[in-house]
Amino acid sequence: MRSFLARRLLSTIPLLLAIVVGSFLFMRLAPGGPFDTERALPPAVQANLEARYGLHQPLPQQLSLYVGGLLHGDLGPSYKYVGWSVREIIAQAFPVSLTLGVLALAMALVTGIPLGLIAALRHNRWPDRLAMGIALLGICVPNFVLGPLLIIVFVFQLRLLPVGGIGSLQQLLLPAVTLGALRAATIARLMRAGALEVVGQDFVRTARAKGLSERQVVLKHVLRPALLPVISYLGPATASILVGSVVVEQIFSVPGLGSFLVNAALNRDYTLAMGTVLLYSALLIALNLLVDVLYSALDPRVELG
Amino acid sequence: MAAAPNAGGEAVAVPAAATPARAASPGPWRQALRRLRHNTAATVSAGVLGLVVVATVAAPLLSPYGFSAQDLAGQYQPPSLHHPFGTDPNGRDLYTRVLYGGRLSLAVGLVATLVSLLIGVTWGTIAGWAGGRLDNIMMRVVDMLYGLPFMFFVILLVAYFGQSLVLLFVALGAVQWLTMSRIVRGEIKRLKDREFVEAARALGVPRRRIVLRHLLPNMLGPVLVYATLTIPAVMLEEAFLSFLGLGVQPPAASWGSLASEGAAAINAVRTSWWLVLFPGLALGLTLLSLNFLGDGLRDAFDPRSETA
Numbered sequence: 115m116r117s118f119l120a121r122r123l124l125s126t127i128p129l130l131l132a133i134v135v136g137s138f139l140f141m142r143l144a145p146g147g148p149f150d151t152e153r154a155l156p157p158a159v160q161a162n163l164e165a166r167y168g169l170h171q172p173l174p175q176q177l178s179l180y181v182g183g184l185l186h187g188d189l190g191p192s193y194k195y196v197g198w199s200v201r202e203i204i205a206q207a208f209p210v211s212l213t214l215g216v217l218a219l220a221m222a223l224v225t226g227i228p229l230g231l232i233a234a235l236r237h238n239r240w241p242d243r244l245a246m247g248i249a250l251l252g253i254c255v256p257n258f259v260l261g262p263l264l265i266i267v268f269v270f271q272l273r274l275l276p277v278g279g280i281g282s283l284q285q286l287l288l289p290a291v292t293l294g295a296l297r298a299a300t301i302a303r304l305m306r307a308g309a310l311e312v313v314g315q316d317f318v319r320t321a322r323a324k325g326l327s328e329r330q331v332v333l334k335h336v337l338r339p340a341l342l343p344v345i346s347y348l349g350p351a352t353a354s355i356l357v358g359s360v361v362v363e364q365i366f367s368v369p370g371l372g373s374f375l376v377n378a379a380l381n382r383d384y385t386l387a388m389g390t391v392l393l394y395s396a397l398l399i400a401l402n403l404l405v406d407v408l409y410s411a412l413d414p415r416v417e418l419g
Numbered sequence: 420m421a422a423a424p425n426a427g428g429e430a431v432a433v434p435a436a437a438t439p440a441r442a443a444s445p446g447p448w449r450q451a452l453r454r455l456r457h458n459t460a461a462t463v464s465a466g467v468l469g470l471v472v473v474a475t476v477a478a479p480l481l482s483p484y485g486f487s488a489q490d491l492a493g494q495y496q497p498p499s500l501h502h503p504f505g506t507d508p509n510g511r512d513l514y515t516r517v518l519y520g521g522r523l524s525l526a527v528g529l530v531a532t533l534v535s536l537l538i539g540v541t542w543g544t545i546a547g548w549a550g551g552r553l554d555n556i557m558m559r560v561v562d563m564l565y566g567l568p569f570m571f572f573v574i575l576l577v578a579y580f581g582q583s584l585v586l587l588f589v590a591l592g593a594v595q596w597l598t599m600s601r602i603v604r605g606e607i608k609r610l611k612d613r614e615f616v617e618a619a620r621a622l623g624v625p626r627r628r629i630v631l632r633h634l635l636p637n638m639l640g641p642v643l644v645y646a647t648l649t650i651p652a653v654m655l656e657e658a659f660l661s662f663l664g665l666g667v668q669p670p671a672a673s674w675g676s677l678a679s680e681g682a683a684a685i686n687a688v689r690t691s692w693w694l695v696l697f698p699g700l701a702l703g704l705t706l707l708s709l710n711f712l713g714d715g716l717r718d719a720f721d722p723r724s725e726t727a
Contacts, residue, residue: 132563137571144578254706256655256675258662259699262682263692270690357568361662365682372570376663379574387571394568 122406126399133395134184134388138177141384148193148382167193180388189392190385194378200389203374208393210280211358211370217286218294219355226298227344230305234340235332237310245302252299261292261365280368289366293359297351301344308340338412345412349405353398357390451640454719461715464708471705475521484512498693505693508684513693516672517701523673524654524702527588528709531653532646534592539599540642544630546600547607558604561597569594573656577665587666591653602645606638640720647713651706658702674702 149155149163164170168179183190189200226249233245268288269277276285312318313336321335322328358372371390378387410416455461474481489509496506504513546557564572573594580586580593610616611634619629658675660666667676681694 129562129566132559133566136563137567140575144575146578250707250710251703254651254703254710255699256658256678256702258658258682259678259695259703262685262695263699266685266690266692266695354568360570361659364662375568376570376574379571380663380665391568391571395566398566 119403119407122403126403129399130392130395131181134181134392135177137388137391138180139173141379141382141387142173142176144382146382148384150382167191180385184392189389192378192383192386194381194383194386200385203386204371204389204393207358207369207371207374210368211372212356213280214286214289214293214362214368214370215352215356215358217290219297219352221290222294222297222301226301227305227341229298229302230307230344231309231332231337231340233302233306234309234313237313242306246306249299249302252295252302255295257292257296257359258361258365260295261288261362264288264292265365277366285366289362289368292365293355293362297355300347300351304343304347305340308343309336312336312340342409342413345408346405349402350398352401353394356397357394451716451719455715458715458718460711461719464711464715467704467708468712471521471701471708472525475518475525478515478518478522482512482515482518484515497691504697505691507680507694513677513697516677517674517698520672520674520677520698521701521705523584523667523671524657524675524705527591527657527673528650528654530585530588531592531595531657532649534589535595535599535649535653536592536642536646538593539596540603540635542596543600543603543605544607544634547604548611548626548630548634550608554604558601561600564597573660574663574665577660584667584671587657587660591656591660594656595649595653599642599645599649602641603638606641607634610634610637644713644717644720647709647716651709651713654702654706654709674698674705678702 147169148167149160155163161170168176171179180190187201189204192198192200192203195203229245229249233242233249236242265277265288268275275288276282280286318331318335321331326334357375358368358370360372360376362368363370363373371393374386375390375394377383378390489511494506494508498505504517507513507516542557542561546554549557573590576590576593577587580590616629616633619633624633654675657666657673658678661673661676662679662682667673669676672680675698677698678695681691681696681698684691684694
């Protein structure tokens with residue numbers, strides 16, 4: 115276990131480095147720059163700005179400076195939010211996305227797992243059809259359609275909930291549903307597939323044969339192995355849900371990280387975009403590692419290698 | 420993945436009979452088609468898709484209004500007999516706009532999927548066929564791109580390709596090839612040491628021809644299935660980009676851009692729900708059908724697989 119972790123952590127270093135270099139070049143070679151405005155800046159101003167942020171240096175040198183800064187935990191200054199460092203921006207926006215994301219994920223798990231399980235246990239009968247119909251609906255209704263419709267129904271018609279912002283649980287409810295719907299639907303489908311694979315196996319028949327109640331069979335024998343596909347989906351899903359969705363954030367006026375990422379990429383705010391990308395990539399790698407560990411914990415046949 | 424196309428496909432060591440469809444009956448393709456026809460959801464979906472395509476193509480026949488004909492006296496009208504889907508902030512008939520908008524949405528789905536097919540199949544084939552170091556490097560590149568947030572990838576690609584509509588389609592396809600390349604690589608690796616490939620090699624068939632005539636036809640099943648599922652993915656992507664104002668630019672419209680314009684027009688004073696609902700419904704129905712059809716195709720090509 116310990117050697118597995120050590121090896122995996124070591125192997126993430128080249129991957130992270132590749133992601134840094136890749137996204138750096140990808141971003142720099144894109145047309146446009148952080149100081150583009152509607153009216154062209156006077157050349158002298160432009161040159162001064164570029165000198166101020168070191169953008170006049172050759173690209174390889176800038177890259178090595180950036181990576182050097184990263185090693186000291188320095189993500190650089192934002193080009194667009196003058197006076198703010200990337201680290202400060204992330205420190206403000208990430209907790210918001212995190213709260214919303216955790217809530218959305220919890221809702222997705224709480225609805226998706228039972229839905230998928232019921233569908234599998236009533237395979238090809240009406241509960242299965244109904245559950246999978248709901249799940250497909252969740253996959254096919256885009257969040258920018260779901261969000262406004264939820265607002266119309268729950269805020270403007272029923273007047274049950276506030277329209278947006280953050281601070282209270284009620285305010286976060288609709289954005290969390292909008293953010294989690296797609297994940298809940300995917301989890302339900304994966305859960306169903308996983309459970310279907312398991313219920314046909316011998317050990318389940320044995321469990322039934324020895325007289326366990328259906329409830330015990332499901333909770334003790336079916337659930338654990340059936341969760342495996344869901345677990346492996348959760349790695350990437352959690353990473354993207356925690357970083358936030360620009361669509362949900364715009365609709366519900368939530369000041370999360372997703373909007374910063376999109377706006378930074380749009381405005382070529384190089385450092386801010388890189389900082390968010392790195393946060394996402396690091397989260398993704400860490401969560402995938404966690405998934406592998408969980409996987410072997412849930413299924414003793416899987417060895418960490 | 421699908422093991423189905425092999426039975427007939429692998430018998431074709433003779434280059435002349437390269438298309439598995441022409442192999443001895445009942446060939447795997449015909450079997451798959453038969454299984455597909457027994458799948459009610461997939462059949463109905465195919466019908467719905469057909470209707471949607473016909474409706475968007477025949478849009479001028481189905482609506483008395485022009486696509487951008489404004490009626491400034493009739494803004495924000497709720498659905499009525501004259502305007503079944505209501506009217507938008509400029510008094511344009513939403514039903515007409517949804518019909519025409521479908522053209523762009525469907526075109527995006529097709530073109531971008533073709534682009535993703537082209538890149539993914541080429542990348543995966545080269546990696547799988549070459550093996551060794553090149554394979555390793557190419558797959559690490561895929562890993563790296565997987566590690567980037569999707570939005571970052573799309574936005575920068577759109578920046579590279581510019582705002583023209585056709586290039587937007589290309590950019591959308593260029594985001595979605597990663598999984599396809601992995602599938603194709605896996606298939607190539609699985610197939611390339613099989614006897615029929617060895618036989619072709621022994622006969623002196625050139626490499627290019629082996630890949631094109633012997634390997635590619637044999638993995639058409641899984642590739643086709645994944646392509647069907649890529650169409651809804653790119654259509655959603657286009658809608659997402661349109662929401663950000665990066666996608667389809669007015670006066671052109673797609674279902675995605677219509678729905679996001681509708682979302683922007685909603686406020687506490689005026690809840691014009693139809694502006695979001697109907698474009699969203701059209702998009703959702705089409706995506707639903709494509710997903711059902713894709714699932715049906717997968718089950719048809721690989722009867723052992725279960726809908727996931």
